[in-house]
Every structure is written in C-alpha cells, then in structure tokens.
Amino acid sequence: MVLGIIGQAVGLFAVTNIDDILILALFFAQGTGRPGAARRIVLGQYLGFAVILAVAVAAAFGATFLPASAVPYLGLLPLALGLKAAWQAWKDRREGSEDEEGEQAGQGGPSPLEVAAVTFANGGDNIGVYVPVFATAGASGMSVYAVVFLVLVAVWCFAGRFFATRPVIARALARWGHILLPLVLITIGLLILVEGGASGL
Structure with missing residues (x-):
C-alpha cells in the first residue's frame, strides 16, 4: 500500500515538475561563482514548493485560499521577474563596466524569494492536479505524498x-544564460496567463 503510494507520488511529481529542472539549471548557472547562491536557490525552491503543497493540502480539506479565477494571474510573477532579468541583462551589456560586474557578483545570484515566486507561479497548475489526488488519498496517504x-x-x-x-552545458549557459533566463521566465509567465484565460486572453 505505502510502496504503491510512493510510486504514484514519484510519478506525479516527475510529470508535474519536469520543467523545473530547466529553470533550476538556469538559476544555478546564474549563481555560479557567487558564494551562498546554491543555498539560496535550494531554499527558494523549497519555499515555493512548500506553499504549493500547503495550498493543495488545504484545498483537499475543503479550504480554498486561492480561487480558481486567480490562478492564471500567477503568471504575472515569472513575467515580472523575467522582464526584470531582461532589463538587468540589457543594462549590464550597455554599461559593460567592471564595477557593474563586481556589483552584480556581490548580489549572489537569484534571491530565495525570486526562486520561490517562480516555483509557486509555475506550480499553479500542479495544485489543480494534487488536490483531487490528496483528497482521495486521505490524511495518511497525503503525508506519504x-x-x-x-x-x-x-x-x-x-x-x-x-x-x-x-562543461558543455555550463559553457552554453555562461554564454547565453543571461538571455535564456529572462526568455524562459517571460514565456512561462505568458503561458500561465494565456492558458489560464486571464482577462479573456
């Protein structure tokens, strides 16, 4: 019984979070060589996913903190962060100064809250999948999940x-990561907004 639930949980997580690996790789590439960046990214990922889990568990018990009509607007989070990253990349390229590079390195890459926001927004559809599964699994099954x-x-x-x-991926991300990260975030944000039908999109 428990092994069956564990197997189902592994499959459900993999299917609903496969795109997070790309986003995490981009975040880790952005934090390369910056002290504490990996720790902040992991913390942010856990924060974002903990919120997804908490909302799904609460909804399974009948408490709805996030109306279905609000879910598409979660796309505004990665969209805003993507636009911010694109602006920063454009500004850095335009200025091209060593001082700017040193200042950016001091920032230590993405903050836990930025990673958490992207994780939560990108997991809005996960909640819709998790709720019925959790509701039928019961309290003990939910704990295993x-x-x-x-x-x-x-x-x-x-x-x-x-x-x-x-090495190969790291070189590619080092060269193109400043373009890929905002592009991926903006794409995710737009997809969430459009597919969710925000404001009739």
Whole structure:
C-alpha cells in the first residue's frame, strides 16, 4: 500500500515538475561563482514548493485560499521577474563596466524569494492536479505524498545543479544564460496567463 503510494507520488511529481529542472539549471548557472547562491536557490525552491503543497493540502480539506479565477494571474510573477532579468541583462551589456560586474557578483545570484515566486507561479497548475489526488488519498496517504515530494525537491535541485555544472552545458549557459533566463521566465509567465484565460486572453 505505502510502496504503491510512493510510486504514484514519484510519478506525479516527475510529470508535474519536469520543467523545473530547466529553470533550476538556469538559476544555478546564474549563481555560479557567487558564494551562498546554491543555498539560496535550494531554499527558494523549497519555499515555493512548500506553499504549493500547503495550498493543495488545504484545498483537499475543503479550504480554498486561492480561487480558481486567480490562478492564471500567477503568471504575472515569472513575467515580472523575467522582464526584470531582461532589463538587468540589457543594462549590464550597455554599461559593460567592471564595477557593474563586481556589483552584480556581490548580489549572489537569484534571491530565495525570486526562486520561490517562480516555483509557486509555475506550480499553479500542479495544485489543480494534487488536490483531487490528496483528497482521495486521505490524511495518511497525503503525508506519504508530502514526504516523497519534499525529498524529490532535493533531487530536482541536485539535477538542476548537475546540468548547470556539466562543461558543455555550463559553457552554453555562461554564454547565453543571461538571455535564456529572462526568455524562459517571460514565456512561462505568458503561458500561465494565456492558458489560464486571464482577462479573456
């Protein structure tokens, strides 16, 4: 019984979070060489996913903190962060000064709240999938799902960092990461808004 739930939890997590590996790889690439960046990214990923989990568990018990009509607007979070990253990349390229590079390095890459915001916004559809599964699993089954999910968040973080540090991928991300990160975030934001039908989009 428990092994069956664990297997289902692994499959459900993998299917609903496969795109997070790319985002994590981009975040880890952005934080390369910056002290404490990896720790902040992992913390942000856990914060964002913990909120997804909390909302899904609460909804399974009948408490709806996030109306269905509000879910599409979660796309505004990655969209805003993507536009911010694009502006920063354009500004850095325009100024091109060593002082600016030193200042950016001092920032230590993405903050935990930025990573958490992207994780939560990108997981808005996850909530809709998790709620019926949690509701039918009962309290004990939900506990197993939650534990497995939280363990797999660590596996996802490891995978994201692994891909970001492979020589070929690392070189590509070092060269194009400043363009890819805002592009991916803006695309995710627009997809969430459009697919969710925000304001009739």
